[in-house]
Amino acid sequence: MTISTKKEPNALVLTVSGRMDAVTAPEFEKSVSELIAQGEKNFLIDLSALEYISSAGLRSILASAKRLKEQNGKLVFSGLQGHVKEVFSISGFHGIFKIHDTEAEGLKDF
C-alpha cells in the first residue's frame, strides 16, 4: 500500500493504492492521525488505485472517521473500483460515507 497526499484549496487528497489488508491498514490510520494532528480536517480519500481491502482496512477507515468527526472534520471518498466497491457495499459503508465517482466530483463536496 502506498499513500500520496496532495493539497487542494478545500481539502487534502489522499490517494491510496495497492492493498489495504491486516498488514498495511494500520499505516493508513497512522497517516491520517498524523495529518489530523497537523491541523488537517477535510480529507478526500481517492481509492481508484486501491485493489484490495479487508475488514482491517475498513476498521482503520472507521477509526479515522470517528477521530475526524470529533474534530468536526470531514472524510469523503472517490473512485472505488471492483472488489473495493463491493466490500464497501457489503459492509454498509455506502450508507455512512459520501462516495463520489471521481476525485473532481469529490472535491466539490467541500
Next chain:
Amino acid sequence: MSSTGHIKIPAVLESLPVITECVTGAAAAAGFSARIGDMELALEEAVTNVFKYANPGNPGEIEIDCASAEGKFSVEIRDSGREFDITKLPDPDLSMDISERPIGGLGAYLIKKVTDGVSYRRLPGFNVLTLVFNLGNTKH
C-alpha cells in the same frame, strides 16, 4: 478430492502473505481464478481472527489445506487455539452512523457474504473452519 494446496505455518500476522499465496496459487491452478478476490478476503478474515484470538501470547501454528472437486474449491483452516466458532457471531448492525458504529465485527460477516458455504467443527484440541467457493456461481 485431490489436494491442491497445503501449508503449516506459525499463526502470526507475518504469515498472511505466504498463506494467501499458497491458497490463491492452488485456486488458480484448479481453474478458480474468477473467485480469487473472494477467497483472499474470506481467508484473510478467517486467519487474522485466529492470529488475534486463538492463542493469546502463544501463537502456535495454523494449517491450511485446499481441495477442489466437482466445481467446488474448499479451504480448510485448522488451528490449535481455544474453541471458537466464528460462524456463530451475530451479524453487525449496518445501519448505525459513524459515531455509533462499533469498530470491528465485520470480518465474520464478510466471510459469510463472499463464500458459498462456511462450516465450523471442533475436533479434540483443534478448531476447523471450512470455506467453500463454487466455480461458476458467484454470490454477487
